[in-house]
Amino acid sequence: MAEDSIRVILMGTSYEPRPSQAACSIYVELGNGDVFVFDFGAGSIANYNAMGIPPWKLDKIFLSHLHVDHFTDLIYLYGMGPGLGRYTPLSVWGPAAGDETLGISSAMEAMQSMTAWHRESFHAVIPVGEAYSLDIHEIEPAQTSTLVYSRDGVNITAFPALHIMNGAVSYRVDWKGNSFVYSGDTSPSRFMIENAQGIDLLVHEVRSPVLGEMVSEGTLSHEQDKDRTNTVFNTFVHTDASDLGELLERINPAMTVLNHVSVNSNIRVSLVDKIRQAYSGDIRIAEDLMVFDIGPDGVRQRMGVGPERPLWGNFPVPENTAPAKGLDSVLDDWLRNSSLLQSD
Template identity: 30%
Template sequence: VAARVSLNSIKQVFITHLHVDHYGSLPYLWMFGTWAGGWHENLTIHGPSGRTSDYGTKTMVEGMKMMTGWHRDAFSVFPVGKGWDIIVNEFDFRDNGGVVYEKNGVKVIHWQRSHAKDGASAYRLDWNGMCFVWTGDGRPSKLDLKYAKGCDLYVTELQPELMEINSGVQGVPPFLARYTVDTHHTPAYASGYLANQIKPRMFMTTHMNFDPFLNEETVAEVRQHWKGPYHFGAPDGIVVNMTKELVWVRE
């Protein structure tokens, strides 16, 4: 949307995992993308399986359909067409390097991430000799090094080592923040280490606080290992433009 892609033309959605903060906008995209004129084509949702079918992307989508029953009935006075007929491409999360999507020269593969439980994935998109990696959430992983090596734009998550300050600002108990990072996320130092191994043309991080009291320390931790081009994946609506010669960022 920030890149001026209209809501009604977004028809391919790639979900990394089923924590609510990573698919919470999906009902809005589905309902209002259809209402805004997206009734000529199905919405396709790509996402990982779970250890059991109850925890896979298909089950989440069925639950979303139930949750939006009142809304869909209220909006039934508008054109719908194919807009509400979701296609779910649920892939096996264990199939590291498997192809999720391949069309019009665009190829997307996936691999496992270590994040809470089975069923979290990262993506790599290749097109026209360029590559973009979006890891989603997770602990540092050798699989990231394998599948993201040499990509042009590498986007991963990080958490700075500032548990006490976070606690004072956000109210999160330090022990809880420490446990969560150590079992679910990538410390900022580690993100810089990964970037230095992968060697992207641009390194970008998300899933972090974007606040003056944290930003300088976050950069310092990343720079411990990574000396190349780096940018916050923030604020909301940030856009990366890339050609084979140049990479630049717009807010």
């Protein structure tokens, strides 16, 4: 890829993992080799493996919010880190939420706690280096965009997303005059208009027409909560395709990808028809492993093709990395002596 380009690969495009789609995750690689991951939803790690992307490159993770369809495979990436060649700390960015128990720091501390047995057992048999250290960057609530990463010419900003409660953000990446915005989960707000004007590539969530109908009919809520659920869901949760069309007309991105939706042929037609009521620009419907290259000549889209199995090669252990602790530190003699594989 060209040095001044941005490559975006959709590793998960739905809110529900299923055979044809993982939950949301986006891989971003710059022409200088820098790699960033936006969200790490359930099932997406399989697509990273399918594309042959070395796990040790996935060390800068930006979470839009803490709904489980956006971060669950991060637990796998973290826990398996040294087993897959990552010996450096995992850096994670995410919202603070205005309550220390609800923000990214609390969530990552919980991830460390829940993987304690896993981490200790791995350290007994392989070097782990600093793989289980976390470099947490908590994004405080703000009414404007916040520069959260600036290094080697790339800038990543976060701005508020309107998604049920405090503690959701969208992200923008700028590199060599090229730009990309990932909405995360959001309903329409002025923040998207202010931060995505004329963007090269916008990956924006859209509410499934079927899901919207279920909410309106009340089949997703208890009988006494129908009106409340309908009001909240249609106002502060996701973006209806008709509203997205009006939003795109005001933003005018070079290309828009409709994300966070489980798609079939009927849903495709419904989404496009609704958006076309207000917007005639370039729109695509997200599929897992779609690749977008952003460069001086615009945005090009293709489907990714990976090897049949990951071709990562050997995992070189950095010098001065402490060796494995050994089984004596984690396995009681009575349990060890029960092995049928021990020599006399």
